[in-house]
Amino acid sequence: MKPICPNCHSSHVIENIDTSMQSISEHVLSPKLLVSLSVGVCKYYKINPMIGMVAGSALATVINLAQQRLIQPPLIKAAVLPRYLCSTCQHSFSL
Ligand SMILES: [Zn+2]
Structure with missing residues (x-):
């Protein structure tokens, strides 16, 4: 099931994986x-x-x-709330 943007109701939504946080935890x-x-x-x-x-x-x-x-608060937040980014209006949201 694809998430729908709450701002413009577009289905062009991509999963916004924060790679910068992952690289930090790798270099710990x-x-x-x-x-x-x-x-x-x-x-x-x-x-x-x-x-x-x-x-x-x-x-x-x-x-x-x-x-x-x-590091921990953003990591916990990222694990609990997957972030999504609307490619139509650039609105970022979580479900
Ligand atoms: Zn949108």
Whole structure:
């Protein structure tokens, strides 16, 4: 069943998939990666790897909190409400 534009009642409606959000979630740094990266840096500079582990975990926590605030609300919104774009009047709507 094709959705119909609520503005001009045209059936020329395309699904508006937000690819920019998908690319952001693909490039999200994992906490594991950050910790191993920090430990690797500490080994390289002959610093106690424990410091790197703690620093990496702290950094991962900060990034996670930032991501939850910045990325999660639009992702949840996109998952719950599929967006549609009318190709006749450029009206964007969700069902
Ligand atoms: Zn329309």
